Amino acid sequence: MSMEISSILQGGYNHPLARTWQCKRQLTKSMLMYPIFITDDADARVEIASLPGQCRWGVNRLKEFLGPLVQNGLKSVILFGVPFNCTKDETGTPADDPEGPVIQAITRLRQLFPELYIATDVCLCEYTSHGHCGILHEDGTINQAPSVERIAEVAVAYAKAGAHCVAPSDMMDGRIRVIKQGLIEAGLANRCMVMAYSAKFASSLYGPFRDAAGSAPSFGNRKCYQLPPGGKGLARRAIVRDVNEGADVIMVKPAMPYLDVIQDAAELAPDHPLAAYQVSGEFAMVVAGAEMGVYDLRTMAFESIEGMLRAGCTLILTYFTPQFLEWLNEA
Ligand SMILES: NCc1[nH]cc(CCC(=O)O)c1CC(=O)O
Ligand SMILES: [Zn+2]
Ligand SMILES: [Zn+2]
Numbered sequence: 001m002s003m004e005i006s007s008i009l010q011g012g013y014n015h016p017l018a019r020t021w022q023c024k025r026q027l028t029k030s031m032l033m034y035p036i037f038i039t040d041d042a043d044a045r046v047e048i049a050s051l052p053g054q055c056r057w058g059v060n061r062l063k064e065f066l067g068p069l070v071q072n073g074l075k076s077v078i079l080f081g082v083p084f085n086c087t088k089d090e091t092g093t094p095a096d097d098p099e100g101p102v103i104q105a106i107t108r109l110r111q112l113f114p115e116l117y118i119a120t121d122v123c124l125c126e127y128t129s130h131g132h133c134g135i136l137h138e139d140g141t142i143n144q145a146p147s148v149e150r151i152a153e154v155a156v157a158y159a160k161a162g163a164h165c166v167a168p169s170d171m172m173d174g175r176i177r178v179i180k181q182g183l184i185e186a187g188l189a190n191r192c193m194v195m196a197y198s199a200k201f202a203s204s205l206y207g208p209f210r211d212a213a214g215s216a217p218s219f220g221n222r223k224c225y226q227l228p229p230g231g232k233g234l235a236r237r238a239i240v241r242d243v244n245e246g247a248d249v250i251m252v253k254p255a256m257p258y259l260d261v262i263q264d265a266a267e268l269a270p271d272h273p274l275a276a277y278q279v280s281g282e283f284a285m286v287v288a289g290a291e292m293g294v295y296d297l298r299t300m301a302f303e304s305i306e307g308m309l310r311a312g313c314t315l316i317l318t319y320f321t322p323q324f325l326e327w328l329n330e331a
Contacts, residue, residue, distance in 0.1 A: 025309045027302070027316075029073040029328055033119060033275070034321035036065075037212055038101040040083045050208035051280055052287050054319055056082050059104045063112055072325045076117035078167060078317060079105055081126055082213050091135055091150055092124035096157035106161040119165035119195060120158040122151060122179075123215075131217040133170035133225060142225060148175045152182040159183055159192040167195040167251070171225040176245035195275060196247035199235035199261050202226035205254045205281025212280065235261045239268050249315065253277035256304055259311045266312025275315040276308040283319040298327055 013019045020026060037056045039046070044058035045065075057065050066074065081102040086094035094100050102120055109118050124147070125133045130140075134147030152175065155166040166183075168175050176196050183189040202223045210216040227234050235258075239250055250269045252262045255276035265274050286304055290297035301320050308316060318324070 023306070023309070025314075027305055027309065027324065027328065029325060030075050031314065031316050032074070032321045032324055033076045033078050033117075033315060033317045034069070034074060035078050035080060035121075035277075035317055035319060037080050037082050038062075038105040040081075040085050040101045042104075048208070048212040050211045050284060051319060052284070053322075054212070056212065059101065059108045062105065062108055066109075066113065066116070069322055069325060070113050070116060072322075072329070074116070074321065074325060076119060077109070078119040078121055078165075079163075080121050080213055081105075083126065084214070086127070088127055088129045090129060091146075092127035092154070095122075095124055095127040095154045098157075098161075102158060103161045106158060106163050110162045117164050118162070119167050119193075120163045122155045122158065122166050122168045123170045124151065124154070125170075125215040125217070126213050130219065131215055132220075133222065134172050140220060142172065144173055147172045148178045151175050152178040155179045155194075156182040156186050156188070159188045160186060163192060165193040165195050165249075167197060169197040169200065169253075171197065171200050171222075171227070174245070176242045176247050180246035193248040194246065195249040195251055196242040196245075197253055197277070198239045198242040198247065198250045199252045199258070199265065200226055201229050201231075201235075201254065201258065203229065203254050203257075203279070203281070205257075205279045205285075208280035208284050229257070232261065232264070236264050236268060239265050243269050243272065247272070249273045249275055251275040251277055251317075252313075254279040254282055255308050255313075255316075256282050259307050262308060262311035262313050273315055274313045275317060276311075276313040278304065278308070278316065278318040278320070280319065286320075298323070302327070 013022050039056040042058040042060045045061050046056045048054045079102055123133050125131055134142045137143045158166055250265050250272050255278045
């Protein structure tokens, strides 16, 4: 009894090279954007306990930190400011301080690595006294209009300093439109991209980041602006909303538990680049499993990315970037 011809699949992926042809999209170095933490002690290099292998860096150390990675094919970074020596207030005044870590780092990186693509996370939580991502009413709820104005002001300041991309992670309604408008008014809209954290969920997976950035809210939580994990419909509406407001790139965050949302974004915004953010808790989880002997780190790291590529993303923000650059050399 012979097999049906359509039953035979293995011949199509028997050879290692043929296996790569079965993947519609393969990880390349250009797809990787590395999230890095910049602190306001210029000479600092402080390891972050909850994020194995990651440090908070001062601007004077950026050459030694990123030089070897750029040499190895690093194409882009996204900057997070982590200030300790500033006075945080209600409106996040230190966010766009010209002497602050983000603007200093943009200037320095543009000089050091002219080819490196520099994105900046834009948010107020690292700079507000209350640790929330916007400006609050007396009763502690978000005051939308001034929040969005302030966030746009910070975004434009980063663009003026030379950022190639501003990426608002606050999840305030209407911010993409106001940021885009601000860039247009500043004459920068044609050379600074807006990457919208469109579908950002209220996740348990941000813990190590908040630890690293000192950005945990001092009261309450972020559930009135970040999406509920089951909110597929809301995520779809937020993606469409941000496209209509002028986002250049759509992002889904976290990535691994939200692959269906990435796939939805690919369908809803087929003409936009699509980013997935493998967040701090995902990174910590993958590393911890390897340390417990559950799997091989490298194999699992690639598998975790494979899902995002299948779902349709074209850009990946991950703390594994230095390792991937290395592993892709060996592949
Ligand atoms: N604006 C907040 C912000 N910016 C980046 C992350 C998370 C990134 C990560 O976990 O790697 C968060 C999440 C949060 O604290 O709510
Ligand atoms: Zn924030
Ligand atoms: Zn942020």
